[in-house]
Amino acid sequence: MASSSTGPSDMSTAILIRVDQSGKGDFTKIQDAIDSVPTNNSELVFIWVKPGTYREKIVVPADKPFITLNGNQASTTVITWNDGGDVLSHSPTVEISASDFVGHYLTFQNTYGKGGKGVALRVTGDRIAFYGCRILSYQDTLLDDAGRHYYKNCYIEGATDFIFGNAASLFERCHLHSISGGNGAITAQKRELPSENTGFVFLGCKITGNGGALLGRPWGSYSRVVFALSYMSSVVQSEGWNDWEDPNKQSSVYYGEYNCYGPGANREKRVKWSHSLSNEEASPFLNKSMIGGRGWLRPAPTRHGLKQYRNGWADGPAYITQCPVQTGHSYTYDFNVTGQRGTLWWHAHIFWLRATVYGAIVIMPKQGTPYPFPQPDSEFNLILGEWWNDDVEEVVKQGNKQGLPPKMSDAHTINGKPGPLFPCSEKYTYAVEVEQGKTYLLRIINSALNDELFFAIAGHNMTVVEIDAVYTKPFTTEAILIAPGQTTNVLVRANKVPGRYFMAARSFMDAPISIDNKTATAIFQYKGIPNTVVPSLPQLPALNDTAFALSYNSKLRSLNSPKFPANVPLKVDRQLFYTIGLGINPCPTCQNGTQLTASLNNITFVMPQIGLLQAHYFNQKGVFTTDFPDRPPKPFNYTGAPLTANLQTSQSTRPRLSKIAFNSTVELILQDTNLLSVESHPFHLHGYNFFVVGTGVGNFDPKKHPAKFNLVDPPERNTIGVPTGGWTAIRFRADNPGVWFMHCHLELHTSWGLKTAFVVEDGPGPDHSILPPPKDLPPC
Numbered sequence: 137m138a139s140s141s142t143g144p145s146d147m148s149t150a151i152l153i154r155v156d157q158s159g160k161g162d163f164t165k166i167q168d169a170i171d172s173v174p175t176n177n178s179e180l181v182f183i184w185v186k187p188g189t190y191r192e193k194i195v196v197p198a199d200k201p202f203i204t205l206n207g208n209q210a211s212t213t214v215i216t217w218n219d220g221g222d223v224l225s226h227s228p229t230v231e232i233s234a235s236d237f238v239g240h241y242l243t244f245q246n247t248y249g250k251g252g253k254g255v256a257l258r259v260t261g262d263r264i265a266f267y268g269c270r271i272l273s274y275q276d277t278l279l280d281d282a283g284r285h286y287y288k289n290c291y292i293e294g295a296t297d298f299i300f301g302n303a304a305s306l307f308e309r310c311h312l313h314s315i316s317g318g319n320g321a322i323t324a325q326k327r328e329l330p331s332e333n334t335g336f337v338f339l340g341c342k343i344t345g346n347g348g349a350l351l352g353r354p355w356g357s358y359s360r361v362v363f364a365l366s367y368m369s370s371v372v373q374s375e376g377w378n379d380w381e382d383p384n385k386q387s388s389v390y391y392g393e394y395n396c397y398g399p400g401a402n403r404e405k406r407v408k409w410s411h412s413l414s415n416e417e418a419s420p421f422l423n424k425s426m427i428g429g430r431g432w433l434r435p436a437p438t439r440h441g442l443k444q445y446r447n448g449w450a451d452g453p454a455y456i457t458q459c460p461v462q463t464g465h466s467y468t469y470d471f472n473v474t475g476q477r478g479t480l481w482w483h484a485h486i487f488w489l490r491a492t493v494y495g496a497i498v499i500m501p502k503q504g505t506p507y508p509f510p511q512p513d514s515e516f517n518l519i520l521g522e523w524w525n526d527d528v529e530e531v532v533k534q535g536n537k538q539g540l541p542p543k544m545s546d547a548h549t550i551n552g553k554p555g556p557l558f559p560c561s562e563k564y565t566y567a568v569e570v571e572q573g574k575t576y577l578l579r580i581i582n583s584a585l586n587d588e589l590f591f592a593i594a595g596h597n598m599t600v601v602e603i604d605a606v607y608t609k610p611f612t613t614e615a616i617l618i619a620p621g622q623t624t625n626v627l628v629r630a631n632k633v634p635g636r637y638f639m640a641a642r643s644f645m646d647a648p649i650s651i652d653n654k655t656a657t658a659i660f661q662y663k664g665i666p667n668t669v670v671p672s673l674p675q676l677p678a679l680n681d682t683a684f685a686l687s688y689n690s691k692l693r694s695l696n697s698p699k700f701p702a703n704v705p706l707k708v709d710r711q712l713f714y715t716i717g718l719g720i721n722p723c724p725t726c727q728n729g730t731q732l733t734a735s736l737n738n739i740t741f742v743m744p745q746i747g748l749l750q751a752h753y754f755n756q757k758g759v760f761t762t763d764f765p766d767r768p769p770k771p772f773n774y775t776g777a778p779l780t781a782n783l784q785t786s787q788s789t790r791p792r793l794s795k796i797a798f799n800s801t802v803e804l805i806l807q808d809t810n811l812l813s814v815e816s817h818p819f820h821l822h823g824y825n826f827f828v829v830g831t832g833v834g835n836f837d838p839k840k841h842p843a844k845f846n847l848v849d850p851p852e853r854n855t856i857g858v859p860t861g862g863w864t865a866i867r868f869r870a871d872n873p874g875v876w877f878m879h880c881h882l883e884l885h886t887s888w889g890l891k892t893a894f895v896v897e898d899g900p901g902p903d904h905s906i907l908p909p910p911k912d913l914p915p916c
Contacts, residue, residue, distance in 0.1 A: 150180035187212040220248030228258040297324035314345030323352035335360030345371035364394035372400030441480035448874035454486035459916035478605030512577035539731030548656035555657030567659035585883040592674035598626035619818035621855035621881035634662035636671040696849040705801035717811035740889035814861035823876035826868035836863040
């Protein structure tokens with residue numbers, strides 16, 4: 137249950153009420169149990185409803201917040217009524233007007249049928265969630281009227297406009313089933329003004345039914361609906377959307393489909409309205425419109441790779457640029473995208489929550505600006521991830537208790553699905569449909585927590601055209617290597633014998649470290665090929681194929697054309713040399729008395745209790761220091777024999793940051809070490825892109841290696857993999873004032889302290905200074 141400034145926080149005071157038709161509970165009717173809750177209640181109230189069919193109309197009034205209504209399972213705990221007609225307000229079987237309501241495993245049903253409007257569930261309160269519920273009627277099943285709502289693993293059935301209203305709602309992994317038998321409609325969203333932050337988002341849902349159904353039609357002049365990563369059966373009509381006999385709405389409604397699949401997800405036949413959201417517009421809408429509200433969206437999310445010029449308040453990492461969004465509260469990330477285009481992504485940036493909280497951000501070129509490569513016929517986003525069968529946070533806590541790494545993931549995924557090589561998931565494999573002779577742009581994102589990944593498509597070559605939202609000189613390859621945090625765009629031509637071909641992702645690890653080496657698969661399927669055809673697997677590089685990794689990365693070059701120049705800093709004002717190491721520190725609370733840790737220049741980062749950007753902006757003393765050393769305390773043979781003694785790292789009581797002068801040019805050498813073990817480390821710098829001017833295996837030689845730096849067309853990135861037992865040199869101009877996080881993008885190492893931050897000073901004028909913080913900046 138969510139809490140707020142006036143809500144409950146102590147579970148020990150929660151009230152438990154039982155409803156049982158047999159008379160063995162506190163009440164035999166659900167409404168009587170609700171009526172017993174005190175007016176303006178401030179305690180958590182759990183109402184347990186025993187299995188049965190409850191024939192009653194139910195109202196949860198606005199003055200009875202913090203109620204949770206629990207059933208045993210939706211199929212056996214049914215609330216039903218038969219009421220309807222033309223007056224919507226008279227028909228709901230269940231009406232929720234209170235805030236902070238939660239419903240679990242219940243059926244809400246209206247059996248009025250085809251005679252008119254028959255609402256099964258009306259929701260007008262704020263911060264409301266439903267889990268594993270069934271919502272059943274014919275016309276106007278769910279009146280999602282007002283407020284912020286969350287529906288997860290729910291089954292919603294109807295024929296006409298069966299999800300309608302003007303709430304701001306997220307439907308995750310819900311099953312939408314049309315019973316129209318003809319021309320039905322799933323949604324009718326009622327956003328009337330462009331200033332209203334309302335709309336429906338369907339994420340990872342499934343659409344089935346009989347006959348035909350539209351995805352939606354606009355009840356309001358500015359209706360807003362997005363379907364993302366959802367399966368659409370053939371019940372979805374090819375035109376997708378309808379203007380409800382009002383062509384004027386075609387210029388103001390916002391409808392989008394983002395990487396959906398299935399026979400009904402044919403975007404080529406969709407109606408083209410002037411404000412229909414493209415895939416690229418839909419992703420930021422998914423991100424921005426649904427932050428905050430309840431516990432399921434509590435983490436501070438970052439827009440990975442967006443530069444956020446002067447506006448670190450919208451960057452997202454917890455306790456660096458903001459404090460986390462607290463349960464029951466919200467925070468609007470208000471930002472502009474300037475001078476960037478391409479594939480980036482967003483994810484939670486606190487603890488290990490980005491294991492499941494992530495998504496794509498695709499920025500299209502300005503209208504009329506073509507790609508600097510052949511125009512693809514269609515595009516797909518592929519997000520590579522990791523999956524744990526257990527609660528990830530509990531897994532991490534167990535590892536921390538032992539002072540050891542948590543257990544590795546149970547699977548890799550492609551768009552959230554591991555593929556048929558895992559016995560539990562064959563019918564849930566992600567697939568893209570292609571046509572022979574056409575060219576496709578795949579936008580590939582590695583959102584995995586701890587694994588660099590190889591990716592390939594059986595029988596098909598790929599042409600790399602972009603990395604980290606920066607165009608590259610094109611080159612062809614059979615496989616790519618992509619580190620956590622990185623993005624890669626490739627062109628693929630469907631020029632093989634029509635069939636079904638696996639797309640596969642598997643780990644790269646060339647150090648003696650245990651990892652999840654399972655292979656995730658999706659399907660590259662030619663149109664007209666039946667699903668009974670067994671796909672072929674690609675030949676991925678070996679787990680420890682260092683030669684492929686080094687060769688692949690050496691081919692990455694900036695486009696460096698007149699339109700897309702590579703403005704590499706040629707003169708360096710500040711030279712930094714950071715060693716990357718693992719260590720062992722005492723831990724009295726750990727089972728082994730010690731804990732593994734990580735460091736830069738032998739300093740393990742200490743997390744603050746207040747946002748560093750906030751402390752810097754308001755000149756709050758005692759929060760951090762700016763004495764992070766430019767070089768390690770003592771030079772040594774960094775990549776020689778493994779060092780297993782004197783492994784304790786330095787930990788201060790406050791974070792140690794590095795201060796950088798505005799507009800100065802910085803060269804940073806990141807050097808891997810053999811403290812415990814060498815390993816590849818993908819480093820990400822917030823607020824900036826940088827140029828990778830050099831890389832190599834072994835120790836960096838300041839007398840020899842700079843002469844070989846590429847200062848003409850080096851790859852420009854925001855995340856770079858430091859090779860195992862090697863080094864990487866990057867350069868950037870510090871022209872973005874603020875506090876900017878730099879960290880290893882292996883979540884294990886970040887949690888161990890392999891991170892720091894740069895304090896980039898304000899420039900000479902108001903246009904070169906940090907913007908004031910927003911009024912709703914989350915408090916600590």
